[in-house]
Amino acid sequence: MENADKNRSSAAVFILLGFSDYPYLQVPLFLLFLTIYVVSVMGNVGMIVIIKINPKLHTPMYFFLKHLSFVDFCYSTIVTPKLLENLIVEDRSISFKACITQFSTGVACVITEMVMLAVMSYDRFVAICYPLLYTVSMSPKCCALLVTVAYSWGIISSIVLTYSLLVLSFCETKIINNFVCEYSVFLFASCSDKHFSETIFSITANLNTFSSLIIILTSYLFICITILKMHSASGRYKAFSTCASHLTAVTIFYGTILFLYCIPNTKNSWLVVKVGSVFYAVVIPMLNPLIYSLRNNHVMETVMGMQIWKIFPAPRLKCT
Template sequence: MLLTDGNHSTRATFTLLGFSEYPDLQIPLFLVFLTIYTVTVVGNLGMIMIIRVSPQLHSPMYFFLSHLSFVDFCYSTTVTPKLLENLVVEDRTISFVGCILQFFLACILAVSETFMLAVMAYDRFVAVCNPLLYKAVMSQKLCASLVAGPYTWGIVSSLILTYFLLTLSFCGSNIINNFVCEHSVIVSVSCSDPYISQMLCFAIAIFNEVSSLVIILTTYIFIFVTVIKMPSAGGRQKAFSTCASHLTAITIFHGTVLFLYCVPNSKNSWLIVKVGSLFYTVVIPMLNPLIYSLRNKDVKESVRKLINHSIQLFPSHLQREHDPFSTLASGF
């Protein structure tokens, strides 16, 4: 099962316990998570498609939102299929390479989402505080750079953490008491000293969380001050409505992250950690497109126009197919 070459594990197999301690709930949980994953895929890919085909959504705000939807789709797809598989099969093992790859991809996407939300906060800051200069400031070049930043830092962070995970050795029972290969559970089954890897993970996590929150809080302080100074109630309401969806997404995302940081390190906390991780990796990617579609007038209007356009095209197409007079007339 395990071969070691010095301090390096050349082959290892892990067992993801997931929610196996609740055998009677395996099928119900499978159906629930399958439904969530379906909504996630349809919601995020649908959001990307709507933004691409709707001219009124071709603005920096929706450009960033399309990338947030892409990150959410990829994040859920990295984690959920393996979770669903382990709920219906007895063999819950995952190879060392598969586990490390899942962590590598999930880390990239988690870090990317953290800073994508911060980028979207800056976009709202420019839109509310400098509306006349919005198009000039948020140029295509700047938008591309702001999107490239979170992806680049996500890859760098993941490469650093993954490299130090690969230096660890694994021996004995490699049972992971979770449904996903997170950094903390991987190092918990290592038989070598994980101190450096743990400290690096802690430092990077703290840097990501603090820096992104500082950006978000700073931008929203300026937004709040600007909105309060607006003379008209209608202007204030419009400004708050443009930020409402983003604030909701930020609150859910960072609230869950901070909650996981506060969970005590004890045996009884494993279930809390698993539920928190489940919300973080599976539920939030489903919620984001729902938040932005249900609370955003532009998105709802674009969806309505697309549906009406499809309805108008469909009957006229059927009428041309089944109207014998139009067929006869086309022959003259």
């Protein structure tokens, strides 16, 4: 009986409706999301390259930012291509295996980003509150360990959540009013008891969201106390400016998550959920490199230097 349920689940097919309720918006939405995706890929890959080639950016803060850009690139690549495909094709079906793969890899990226943002807040806390100990506390070995923890915890959480879905049985075909394989998609499509899966999801989601948020808020509480104790106005401005980009990214990221948490589960809320999910999954990966690059002189200098090099290439020397 158990093997029969597993075989039926593996043969299940989901139909992701996406934004098919608005046929007149299919082409404009495709062009919009394609533009966002291209900007996101170029921004995140460009950020990684810039940090790699500029020696001034070989610091712990940019080491973490490089990995944050990599996670954003992976997440947008996991979600957006399928979204674009569903906007231009009639067949919006996705197999159970493809859907569970998209879900597991997407969850790993999201939770890794949560931990990475918490790690970056800790980095700012040490840099501002204990500047004399910064080089020792945030040594290359420590930074590598923190990044390893972020990726490892993201993978472990993804495995736990994926397992909680694999124990369910699914109907052969299910129409899903969404554009991405989220946890709610599998619960809606399941034909078996969902109590175990819902409990695991609630524990894992709340643990990751609120524990990382507590670390961030605690770090910024001590940062604010330290900044307020500074006597120099220029020193306070400089200290705050080093946190502004990260604080903006955290506000957008967690603001969107908490907004989606608060939406009531009703039929009329599906459009709001889809719009919020698009912002969370597609737009935020594009915003992060823009937020960090526009507020950083070293990054902008590197970008301008690369552009000037393309416009005015170095002269070739003629051999005589």
